[in-house]
Amino acid sequence: MSLFELVRLAFSRLRTGRLRAALTMLGVIIGVASVVALVGVGQGTTSNITERLSNLGTNLLTISAAGANGGASSTLTHEDVDALRSIAGIAGIAPESSTQATVGADGETTTTSIIGTTADYAAVRAFNVWQGTFFTDTAVEQNLRVAVLGATTADDLGLDETSIGREISIGGLPFRLVGILQPKGGSGFQDPDDQVLVPVGIVSKYFVSGDGVRTIGLSVTDEAQMDTVQAEVTSVLRTRHGIASTDEDDFRIFDQAQLLETASSISGTLTLLLGGIASISLIVGGIGIMNIMLVSVRERTREIGIRKAIGARGRDIMLQFLIEALTLSVLGGVIGIAVGLGVSALISRVGDITFSISPTTLAVALLFSLAVGVVFGVWPARQAARLDPINALRYE
Amino acid sequence: MNEQIISLRGIERTYDMGRVTVPALRDVDLDVAQGEFLAIVGPSGSGKSTMMHILGCLDRPTAGTYLLAGTPVEDLDDDGLARVRSRTIGFVFQSYNLLPRTSALDNVATPLLYQGAGRAERVRRAKAALERLGLGDRMDHEPSELSGGQQQRVAIARALVTDPALILADEPTGNLDQATGHEVLELFRELHAAGSTIVLITHDAEVAQAASRQVHIRDGRLVA
Numbered sequence: 001m002s003l004f005e006l007v008r009l010a011f012s013r014l015r016t017g018r019l020r021a022a023l024t025m026l027g028v029i030i031g032v033a034s035v036v037a038l039v040g041v042g043q044g045t046t047s048n049i050t051e052r053l054s055n056l057g058t059n060l061l062t063i064s065a066a067g068a069n070g071g072a073s074s075t076l077t078h079e080d081v082d083a084l085r086s087i088a089g090i091a092g093i094a095p096e097s098s099t100q101a102t103v104g105a106d107g108e109t110t111t112t113s114i115i116g117t118t119a120d121y122a123a124v125r126a127f128n129v130w131q132g133t134f135f136t137d138t139a140v141e142q143n144l145r146v147a148v149l150g151a152t153t154a155d156d157l158g159l160d161e162t163s164i165g166r167e168i169s170i171g172g173l174p175f176r177l178v179g180i181l182q183p184k185g186g187s188g189f190q191d192p193d194d195q196v197l198v199p200v201g202i203v204s205k206y207f208v209s210g211d212g213v214r215t216i217g218l219s220v221t222d223e224a225q226m227d228t229v230q231a232e233v234t235s236v237l238r239t240r241h242g243i244a245s246t247d248e249d250d251f252r253i254f255d256q257a258q259l260l261e262t263a264s265s266i267s268g269t270l271t272l273l274l275g276g277i278a279s280i281s282l283i284v285g286g287i288g289i290m291n292i293m294l295v296s297v298r299e300r301t302r303e304i305g306i307r308k309a310i311g312a313r314g315r316d317i318m319l320q321f322l323i324e325a326l327t328l329s330v331l332g333g334v335i336g337i338a339v340g341l342g343v344s345a346l347i348s349r350v351g352d353i354t355f356s357i358s359p360t361t362l363a364v365a366l367l368f369s370l371a372v373g374v375v376f377g378v379w380p381a382r383q384a385a386r387l388d389p390i391n392a393l394r395y396e
Numbered sequence: 397m398n399e400q401i402i403s404l405r406g407i408e409r410t411y412d413m414g415r416v417t418v419p420a421l422r423d424v425d426l427d428v429a430q431g432e433f434l435a436i437v438g439p440s441g442s443g444k445s446t447m448m449h450i451l452g453c454l455d456r457p458t459a460g461t462y463l464l465a466g467t468p469v470e471d472l473d474d475d476g477l478a479r480v481r482s483r484t485i486g487f488v489f490q491s492y493n494l495l496p497r498t499s500a501l502d503n504v505a506t507p508l509l510y511q512g513a514g515r516a517e518r519v520r521r522a523k524a525a526l527e528r529l530g531l532g533d534r535m536d537h538e539p540s541e542l543s544g545g546q547q548q549r550v551a552i553a554r555a556l557v558t559d560p561a562l563i564l565a566d567e568p569t570g571n572l573d574q575a576t577g578h579e580v581l582e583l584f585r586e587l588h589a590a591g592s593t594i595v596l597i598t599h600d601a602e603v604a605q606a607a608s609r610q611v612h613i614r615d616g617r618l619v620a
Contacts, residue, residue, distance in 0.1 A: 001509060016497045306493045309454065310554065311482025311510035313475045389454050393493065 001316055006323040013324060024292045025332035027285025028372065032336025032365050034278035037344040039361050042271025044354035049267055053260040055184040056192065057126035059091070059223050060256035061230055063237070064215040066249070074212025075241060075250045078200075081216055083240055087232045091221045092120035095213035097203045101171035103153065103196055105163070110156040113195045114170060116203030117217075122181075124217040132164035132179030135199060139178075143201040147175040151183035152193035170196060173206060226255060279368065285332065286372035293325050293380035297387075304384055305392025318385035325377025326370065333369025337362055400463070401561055401593045402428035402451065407460035409446050409616075420446040422616045424460070428595060430561075433588040435596045435607035443616040445566075448597045452485055452564050453477045465561040482510050486555025490567035492547040494539040494554075500526060501535040504554045511558065525553040529583070545576035552583060556592075563587065563594045569603055581606040 014021040065074040074097075081095045097116045102109050115121075119137045122129060135146045147170060149159065157168070159177065168177050175198065183193045204210065220229045230253055241250055297304070304317055312320075341357070348355035407424040410417045420443045428434050438444040449455035450462065453469055454477070462470045465484050472480065486507075487493075494503045505522035513521075526535055529549045539547050548568060555563050565584065569577030585606055588594055596607055604610050612619045 001512070005509060005515075302493070303495055306495060307506070307510075308478065309452070309481060309487050309489075309493070310507040311478060311558075313478040313510075315475070316510060390449055393454075393489070 001319065003323075006319055007327065009320060010324040010327040014327060020292065021328060024288055024328050025335065027288035028282065028329050028332030028369055029285075029336040029339060031278065031282025031285040031372075032333045032369050033340035033343060034281055035275055035365050035368070036337055036340025036357060036361065037347065038274035038278045039271055040340070040344040040355045040357035041347060041353055042267065042274050043358070043361070044348065044356040046264055046267040046271060047356055048354040050260060050264045052184075052192075053256065053263055055126065056256060057124065057219060058257045058260060059220045059226070060124065060126075061218040061220060061226070061233065062215055062254040062256070063218065063233065064252050064254070065212065066251055074210070074214060076213045076216060078213065080237060080240055081213065083236055084216065084218065084233060087229060087236065089221050089225045089229045091219045092123045092217075093219075094118050094121040094124045094217045095200055096121070096215045096217060097200060097208055097213045099203060099207040101196075101207065103149075103157065103168060103170050105157045105159055105166070105168040105177075108157045110153060112150075112153050112156075114203065114207065115195055115197050116200035116207075117197055118200055120219075121197060121217065124219040127184070128182040129179045130182040131161040132177070134179050135197075140199040140201065143199055143205060145173065145175045145202060146178045146199065148179040148181060148197040149177065150181050150191075150193040150195040150197075152191055153196055154180045156194075170198065171207060223257065226257060230255060282368060282372060286329065286376040289325050289328050289373065290376035290380060292328075293321060293377060294383070296324075297321065297380050297384040300384075301387060301392045301395040304387050305389050305395065308387070308389035309393060314385040317387075318381045321381035321384045322374070322377045325381065326373035329369045329373030329377070330366070333366050336369065337365055340365075399430045400427050401430050401432075401465055402426060402595070403461075403463040404450075405461045407450060407457045407462065409443075409450060409455070410458050420616050421450065421457070424616075424618055426611065426618060428562075428593065430593055431588075431591055433584070433594045433596070433606075433608045435598060435604035435610045436613055437598055437601060437604045437610055438613035439599055442613045444597050444599070444613050446616075447613060448564065448566050451562075451595060452487060453480045478510075482507065483558070484561045486558060486560035486563045488548070488551050488555050488563065488565040488568045490570040492539070492544070492551045492571070494547055494550055496540070497538055499536050499538055500531060500542070500550045500553075503539070503550055504557050507554060507558050521557055522553070525557040526550070528556070529553045543576075544572050545579060548572060548576075548580055549583070552580070552587075556587070561593060563592055565594065565596045567598055567600075568596070569598075569600070577603070 063076065065076045078095060081093060085093055094117045099114050100111060101114045102111045118140050119134060122134045130151065134148055139146050147168060159180065163177055164179065166177055167174050169175065181193065218233065220226050233253060234249065237251055238249065243250065307317060344355045347353060404424055404426040407421055409421040410419045436444055436447055450457055453464065457470055460470065461468060464480060467480065469477065469480055495506065501519065501522050504525050505518040508518040508521060523535065526532060529552060531546065531549055531553065534542060534546060542550065569580050572580060581603065584594055584596065588608065598604055
């Protein structure tokens, strides 16, 4: 008997018991759909996090004062920044002090973070300027009231390429808009595009007392030198801050690349975990198939006897029942994939979660449902094939 | 017409019931020539069901030799027996044994499926067999939509469709009323007249009258 004949036979059999077939498939459908949806959301989140973190720059070291927002309470100072400049292998260094303030233009206002920094900021934090220019070192030295807006902030205020050079107000003071940054994308926690950049001196002059800085962003020329630069930075800062060798640092250094690695490995593990949990339901679906196939073998004992009497070999019977189980599981798998894609489209729309599913995942889900059909179909099929034709014919 | 379709020599069949072994057939010799219509008659418990199973290659003898259409079948494995059933034997059962929820046409075509015939050939030959039995207008009916007599005729069509060397009928009239039973027996006589070799197994001496030769079975032995 050809495979085609067997599949035809299986379909005609499933048609005679549609409700039973549908209910049996439901287990596999739910299993495959949840695998697809959960893995899709997991992979989407992983690539989202990875992308967002690498957008922040992978050569980036961020030094932050332990538990301070800048200003007088911060342990990091502009002198620290100047001292760090002499370390070899640093491509750019940008101190940051920040505050919150209301920004306004033409009656539109928004409250956002105001970050005081230097001209290196764009390079260190991997921002590109969309319109206008970033403020220059000269502007920083002279404490000019110039501002560069993040894309989201500019959008909130209704500012576009025609607005470069005009006046906006920050915390009630007039500033000249010199540039708008290209959006990095990403949403949810801490939108990197929702911020206003001004020369660092402006923040300590008008908004925060003292001349401490909250963080120092530091980009390293060569990614391979991250560790040596980090060690150098630590030693310079410890010396400057007069920290005894037994005491802990009064600052922290974040390595962006390391963070990226950690984050993507965590969310990768989570994806695997989610997929694993979902595949348990697929296995439960497989047990449902086995259950119904065993019942079916029992119910159709006489049919098996008849088929054997009129010339079916054990193998023919085995294949007939195996293909029936496979039809249930693969059909369930295909429907499950469709349902899973639909559900994840819904989740990503409603929950604002990125969803990404690779063809490999779909193929694996389909193969997995095929495997479930084989694993849970073989035993009932063997039972059917082994029936003695005489007893099977007598079975009422 | 002298070629032997069936040749049994010293056939024994004992059932192992734990501590005791129960003999069902003892030293059975039987020859059936091609084109013969033989009735094997015996009361229940005489061993005629066992005889049917052995003849039909559904079971193997404990001892003895069985030549079916020239093939020694006593040593065949399960697949070998299945092949013999597929190629050489057509069964007609007391309770029809049609596949449920399956059209008459598909029922009759199924033995050809196990021979590996293509769909077009199966349909053509199944249609021809059904038409031969006057069921040309019932091909799409499922067994539950057919009377007992019609179901048995579908079953006979199924037995005929492979042109088997032997038609083996086990109480084919047992579930039918007398008139329908007579019709079925008449059908067997027609098939016999057309050249088929038929072995009819029954407990009913009257039914056995339809055959051209009778052998009786008692306590597992053939008696003349």
